Amino acid sequence: DAKTTQPPSMDCAEGRAANLPCNHSTISGNEYVYWYRQIHSQGPQYIIHGLKNNETNEMASLIITEDRKSSTLILPHATLRDTAVYYCIVRVDGGNNRKLIWGLGTSLAVNP
């Protein structure tokens, strides 16, 4: 199973873009990259996912390098409510076996 590496913490000024990096150098061709966040010990919340192409939704953008060994989650205009732990996860598919391998995440602090 591919594992991910993220910086333990980051800071960002309110209103600026937050760029959260993730390394997944052992990812295989059929493994998706997912991003979740967890606000203050609540249940995690899905943000975005991708396989090869860059993705964008109403919450964030996901940039995946061409070799797929790393990715960056971009929150374009961070707000105080984006303060959370952000998890970069790979999804393993094996028939009916769908599991997410969770790491330690990046604790993002958005400062006023």
Next chain:
Amino acid sequence: NAGVTQTPKFRILKIGQSMTLQCTQDMNHNYMYWYRQDPGMGLKLIYYSVGAGITDKGEVPNGYNVSRSTTEDFPLRLELAAPSQTSVYFCASSSRGVLRYEQYFGPGTRLTVT
């Protein structure tokens, strides 16, 4: 829709006691999961289910049991509570057969074993 609900929110157990953590989802999802999260750590998968009557072990199943008699419910049973099971427990569900594999999480159960 209520989404994923978990009861109780908090519980204190004595060593050796048993309890069942309840999880219910009203989204007609086939997949359901139980995770535990220790302080400052990521989530670890305890058990999961791909449909009613089918369950399988995750990374850390020892000390726990599950059953899935209906699509909606996925209870987690602790038979002989130990201090190492002090943790926050999250239940999650997701739909099958769709590309977007989004897990919906419940609010969690905070369990202390003393």
